Amino acid sequence: MAKRRHNLLTFFLKFLLAFTPLASADYLSLTGAETAPNIAEFAFEGEHLLLTLEISVDDAQHFWPALKGHGNLDRLVAEANEYSNINIQIRSDTGVQDPIDLRVDAATRSPRYSPFAGVIDPRTGRRLPSIPEDKQVLKVHSRYDLQGSETITVVPPLDHAGFSAATIGFISSHGAMPVSNYAYLSRSVTWRINRQDPWQTQIINPKIRRQLRFPLHSYLYIEPREIRHEIIFRPRDLATWSDKSFDAWLPLNELLAIQLRNDTLAFLQSRNLLAVDKKVVEPQATEVTFLRLTSTGFLPLEVNESIQLGALLIGYRARFPVDGLPQNVEVGWDLFSPFEERVPSLIQDPAGPFPTQLTPSLPTLAWQNFLTSYDEPTVSPVTHDTQGLTISGKGLGAIVAFAVLGVCVFRFRNAQNYLMSLITPALGIILSVSLAMQSSLAIRLPAPASQENEQFGEIIYRLLNELPDAYLERDATKLEESLSQLLTEQTLKTTRDALDPIFRPLTITGDRGYVSGISNLRIEKFEQTSSGERQTYRTLCTWQTRNEGPFWGHSDRKLLDIRAMLDLEEHEGTWKIAGFTPITMRESVEPQKTWRQDTQPANGSTQTGSTANATPRQ
Structure with a gap:
């Protein structure tokens, strides 16, 4: 009974945490x-x-x-x-x-x-x-x-x-x-x-304490374009490892902050080596962030914030670029505190977080790729999806049969050998029908987008849904290449500057997160601004973005209501964003159920490729 009650409580807490939109x-x-x-x-x-x-x-x-x-x-x-x-x-x-x-x-x-x-x-x-x-x-x-x-x-x-x-x-x-x-x-x-x-x-009561009481923490993030290893420790730990003195009440100042940064980078440069697919790799970038512990987790210090060293925490982050998810990642851990041997750890991949811990007897942080149905996020151009007339295999077979029969009748209309005139078309019809039954024929019909055409809403939705995958790129050159498939060349820079705050949103930790979902698209206003070889349209839209950002153990999730003006351009069957003007961006308490979703594809995914198809194998 106690076990059943505990399981019920655990389920209840997980349910609340999963469906509390602003639980940062x-x-x-x-x-x-x-x-x-x-x-x-x-x-x-x-x-x-x-x-x-x-x-x-x-x-x-x-x-x-x-x-x-x-x-x-x-x-x-x-x-x-x-x-x-x-x-x-x-x-x-x-x-x-x-x-x-x-x-x-x-x-x-x-x-x-x-x-x-x-x-x-x-x-x-x-x-x-x-x-x-x-x-x-x-x-x-x-x-x-x-x-x-x-x-x-x-x-x-x-x-x-x-x-x-x-x-x-x-x-x-x-x-x-x-x-x-x-x-x-x-x-x-x-x-x-x-x-x-x-x-x-x-x-002096084991039931009353701060929930975060361990001095050392390790976080390993496996993402489609980057592996990130974050370590949190105390200045006292660094002083112990380096055989230096420590004063808990010494306030942090600018000179001391520079010294702590340099000491941290020098000390951790050859520690906790990370291997990708059994090969040790060097980080492309490292950074040091000063943190403080609050009742809700780790948060970066404010600018010029003063704090005693006894309450200060040092965050070290190493970034390792990857082209896609590897098969395995391992971190050899060799840092332990003299006050606590256990090091709480977290491994997070596209399927979700996996909490674990490091001890002197188990000092390896290991991740294995068990994602069985995962698609690497890639950006595809949004093409002009015209209406089509599809002919099935049976219909195609009938057309072929009549065509062969007509040709044979015309060919053998004056033949003296009536048996050959019957057998030849029969064999031709059977062979043609059997081949035609294996396939179908699609005939595309032109259908220009219009306000009344739901296809235009689908084009906007597809463009917005491709943008999060483009912003997963960490390399500036690759990011520009991905965005060039969705933004016009003439306005690429100005449009990107307007898109960055929405598709690289700030998290509670001050880092840049990502958009994991687009939903509830509604077109408020629509007009065609030009016609000819390049058709352009202007539309006023509202939608919701689901923002996420895992940093320093935080799993920041927010739902934002976005209202913006989009300029779209169609050229040679490809749609691109020619202009983006954000109007409002505000935090939403819950999905706006009153919004119409008739312009959103009924079977369209609201997840990006990074998480939508990720399923762990049991």
């Missing part, structure tokens, strides 16, 4: 504590504990028992500020600590993302808590002296049974390093402080 976070809180009506944020800064509280008006009396309990927010704030303490106990190694200062204000509740808020829990059949509806809260700012203590215990307001009298969700950090994700403060909780390395600061 990779490490999600599974407790739902971020939806609690009261939120506590504990931040250890130097020798002080900074406590920030958002308290619901309905629960204010639990934190200040002397309050009268009326619902007027301003009066509650005024009365609460009359007290120098709050009904939350902070214990250090030397005893109970009173706040150095405490201030209460009226404030608006901070927005917090929760993917499971308000949904049905499959384990119990009950609805999970939703985001609180009350937006006005009492906000408390307080500060406590740690006095050099190694352990700090927080006791919330308790009821007679020893549990928290109010529902409180909490999160904690040490400097810029997250210590724990959202959890419920149902009883007392104790932190063990590590002043030399905030990464090692932790809560």
